[in-house]
Amino acid sequence: MTQATTPPADLPAEATAGAEDAVPAIRLRGLVKHFGDVAAVDGVDLDIADGEFFSMLGPSGSGKTTVLRLIAGFESATAGTVELGGTDVTKAAPFERDVHTVFQDYALFPHMSVLDNVAYGLRVRGMGRSQRRERAQQALETVRLGHLGSRRPSQLSGGQRQRVALARAIVLQPRVLLLDEPLGALDLKLREQMQVELKQLQRELGITFVFVTHDQEEALTLSDRIAVFDAGRIQQLGTPQEIYEQPASAYVAGFVGTTNLLDAATSQRLLGVDAEHAVRPERLRLSPAAEMEKAGPGEVRLSAVVTETIYLGVGNRVHLRTDDGLELVALEQSTGSLDDSDHRGDHVTVRFARADAVALAAAP
Structure with a gap:
């Protein structure tokens, strides 16, 4: 090739x-x-x-x-x-x-x-x-x-x-x-x-x-x-x-790094595009579930529960499961909202910009 x-x-x-x-x-x-x-x-x-x-x-x-x-x-x-x-x-x-x-x-x-x-x-x-x-x-x-x-x-x-x-x-x-x-x-x-x-x-x-x-x-x-x-x-x-x-x-x-893979069906539902996409963990932003509101035209928002938090020193790797069963990973800096204790079971809002979802080529 x-x-x-x-x-x-x-x-x-x-x-x-x-x-x-x-x-x-x-x-x-x-x-x-x-x-x-x-x-x-x-x-x-x-x-x-x-x-x-x-x-x-x-x-x-x-x-x-x-x-x-x-x-x-x-x-x-x-x-x-x-x-x-x-x-x-x-x-x-x-x-x-x-x-x-x-x-x-x-x-x-x-x-x-x-x-x-x-x-x-x-x-x-x-x-x-x-x-x-x-x-x-x-x-x-x-x-x-x-x-x-x-x-x-x-x-x-x-x-x-x-x-x-x-x-x-x-x-x-x-x-x-x-x-x-x-x-x-x-x-x-x-x-x-x-x-x-x-x-x-x-x-x-x-x-x-x-x-x-x-x-x-x-x-x-x-x-x-x-x-x-x-x-x-x-x-x-x-x-x-x-x-x-x-x-x-x-x-x-x-x-190359950790990523969140969205299959074609999930991408169609969230992005309106029938193709596989990837979103890097640092592109996901978390906030308390109480702040959930309708997503803007350039943003995707999901409701999720924290299943695990792993302390990395510079921050936390946060494992999430959305209401419809989608598994995600977010990277939170130490100054973020989830850096001070174990937040397993917490309900949060997950946000990412549509532009941060990178379209992937279909597997040969």
């Missing part, structure tokens, strides 16, 4: 000028990969721009990691082509491709110092000792670990080991850096910190990053664009805002 190519929103003007004519860092055409009778990748067409932070998002088995391995050359394509910088590398070996991969398991050499770990790839390429150590030290400075070059990997924290793996990749100055869930082994606080550092590093280096993750928040936080995968195909391609605010299908709406 063909995907339109658009430049990332936050690239500088000179990088996006004439983007339609620019040679992409990565171009995939008709990419297919079969494992026996299973189509792990099923006809992927994709352009990734030079200098873009691009994420491939999807659950386990959706095909995203296989696409990454096809780009890296660790798997051979059943059909289709892989181009890097306009050159067809479909049949090329991994070492013949101007890419480097950072895995979730950083695979650092435990018997080597941090500096020697970073310099290893340059050593394999035959670079002299003094030059490769200088380049490795510069890479460590880039990831803010210049003072730890003499340590062994076992003496580092998880976040520091992750940065050493990044330094080992960027010291080779690849055109494309492939990252296969590199933050998955970190705890939540460290993962959030590394998300910020990773995005800053990518902007400083200007290297194309291709990031594979099943974590929707990670993809939304880091990416210029996201491809949402399912069953070996790209279900939607767009900016984080487009993916979240305008999901193309019920699958995308349900996978």
Whole structure:
């Protein structure tokens, strides 16, 4: 299935000028990969721009990691082509491709110092000792670990080991850096910190990053664009805002964030439109049932009962059941009307703007 190519929103003007004519860092055409009778990748067409932070998002088995391995050359394509910088590398070996991969398991050499770990790839390429150590030290400075070059990997924290793996990749100055869930082994606080550092590093280096993750928040936080995968195909391609605010299908709406899905019959009754719709929980507004009044022309109002409230720190996730049995979820900020106690059983008015109900494409 063909995907339109658009430049990332936050690239500088000179990088996006004439983007339609620019040679992409990565171009995939008709990419297919079969494992026996299973189509792990099923006809992927994709352009990734030079200098873009691009994420491939999807659950386990959706095909995203296989696409990454096809780009890296660790798997051979059943059909289709892989181009890097306009050159067809479909049949090329991994070492013949101007890419480097950072895995979730950083695979650092435990018997080597941090500096020697970073310099290893340059050593394999035959670079002299003094030059490769200088380049490795510069890479460590880039990831803010210049003072730890003499340590062994076992003496580092998880976040520091992750940065050493990044330094080992960027010291080779690849055109494309492939990252296969590199933050998955970190705890939540460290993962959030590394998300910020990773995005800053990518902007400083200007290297194309291709990031594979099943974590929707990670993809939304880091990416210029996201491809949402399912069953070996790209279900939607767009900016984080487009993916979240305008999901193309019920699958995308349900996978990327929490959403309220209104089937065609419910949409017809509430909106007068015979098509499935999605409404994000933060778009629902709650008020006491006593304030129920007739909805205006641009608004939908429903009477409901609170079935559960879940405290999230910044607010509450409120589960609701309308009088006609519709299950909804609302997100209330801590300053909202339902933030101070257990409100199960309370009768409330649920309101949302008709414009906040996003029409979804019918399932193929």
